[in-house]
Amino acid sequence: MNVKRQGIYARYVKRVLGFCISLTALIILSPVMVLLTLLGAWQMKGNPFFVQPRPGKIGKDGKEKIFNLIKFRTMTNERDKDGNLLPDEKRLNGYGVILRKTSLDELPQLFNVLTGSCALIGPRPLLVRYLDRYSPEQRRRHEVRPGLTGYAQSHGRNNLSWQKKFELDVYYVDHLTFIMDVKVFFKTIIVVLTRSGISSQTSSTMEEFMGNDLNEQ
Numbered sequence: 001m002n003v004k005r006q007g008i009y010a011r012y013v014k015r016v017l018g019f020c021i022s023l024t025a026l027i028i029l030s031p032v033m034v035l036l037t038l039l040g041a042w043q044m045k046g047n048p049f050f051v052q053p054r055p056g057k058i059g060k061d062g063k064e065k066i067f068n069l070i071k072f073r074t075m076t077n078e079r080d081k082d083g084n085l086l087p088d089e090k091r092l093n094g095y096g097v098i099l100r101k102t103s104l105d106e107l108p109q110l111f112n113v114l115t116g117s118c119a120l121i122g123p124r125p126l127l128v129r130y131l132d133r134y135s136p137e138q139r140r141r142h143e144v145r146p147g148l149t150g151y152a153q154s155h156g157r158n159n160l161s162w163q164k165k166f167e168l169d170v171y172y173v174d175h176l177t178f179i180m181d182v183k184v185f186f187k188t189i190i191v192v193l194t195r196s197g198i199s200s201q202t203s204s205t206m207e208e209f210m211g212n213d214l215n216e217q
Contacts, residue, residue, distance in 0.1 A: 010144070010176045018120045022113035033107055036072055036099075043095040044073050049108065054125035056117050057145045064142050067117035069125055072105040103192045109148050121181040122147025123169035126209070133211040134166070141169035144176060151180075154187035158206045 026033075040048025050073040055064035074096030078086045085091065092100075099105040112118035118125065125146035131139075151172035152165040160168070172180065 006144075006176065009178045013178070014119060014176075014181070015116065015145075018113050019116075021120060022110045026110050026114065029107060029110075032104075036104060036107070039095070040072050043093065044076055046077075048073055050074070050105075053128050054146070055128055055131055055142060056125065058142045064131065065117070066128060067112065067125075069118075070108040070111060072099055072108060074099045074105050106148055113148065117145070119145040119147045121149060121151075121184050123150045123172065124153060130209050133209060135212055137170060138166040138212075140173055141166060143173050149184065149188040151184055154184045154191055157191060162207075162209045163212065 037048050050071045051068050053066050054069040056067050057065060059065050075088060075091035076093060076096075078091050080086060096105075109118060113120055122145050123141040134141075150169065152160060152168040155168055156164070172184075
C-alpha cells in the first residue's frame with residue numbers, strides 16, 4: 001500500500017498511540033527492566049543488552065532508515081579456540097531460553113517505539129544484510145515502521161518459512177488499520193502465553209534468509 005493511500009490512523013494516530021503506550025509501559029515496567037538488566041549482566045558476564053543495526057521504514061529518499069535495535073541479550077559471546085562465535089544453540093543458555101519463551105528480551109524495544117524507529121505493531125525488523133536479498137514485493141514490508149510484534153509473528157512466529165513471513169508482512173501493510181493492530185496485539189498475547197513458534201523446525205532461533213532461490217531449495 002502506497003504511504004499516500006494510508007489512512008489517518010496509519011499516518012498519524014498509530015505513532016501518537018505508540019508513543020503514549022510505550023512511555024506508560026516503560027514507567028510501569030521499569031522495576032522489571034532494572035532487575036533483568038542486573039540479572040543479564042550476571043548471566044551474560046558483561047553487557048546485558050544486544051544492540052544491532054536494523055532497517056526501518058523507507059524514507060522520502062527511497063531507502064530504509066537504519067536504526068539500532070535494542071534487546072536483552074539471550075546468548076553469550078562464547079567462542080571456539082579460533083575465536084569464532086559458537087553456534088546459536090550453544091550460546092543460548094537457560095536464562096536466555098526463559099527470556100525468549102516469555103518474550104521479556106523484547107522489552108527494551110519499547111525505547112525504539114518511544115523514539116519512533118519502531119511501532120508496537122508492524123513487520124519485525126530483520127538484518128541489514130537481507131536488504132539486497134528481497135524481491136521488490138517482499139521489500140514492501142518496509143513501507144511501514146517495523147514493530148515489536150507483527151502479523152506474521154502472531155500467525156506462526158519462527159515456524160513459518162521466510163516466504164510465508166514476507167507474504168504476511170505485505171498483507172499487513174496493505175490492510176493496516178486500528179482493528180488489525182488490536183487483533184495482532186491480542187493474538188500475540190496468546191502466542192506468548194502458549195510459547196508457540198519460538199524456534200524454527202531446524203534451528204533454536206531462525207535460519208538466515210539467504211535469498212528466495214536459496215531458501216526455497
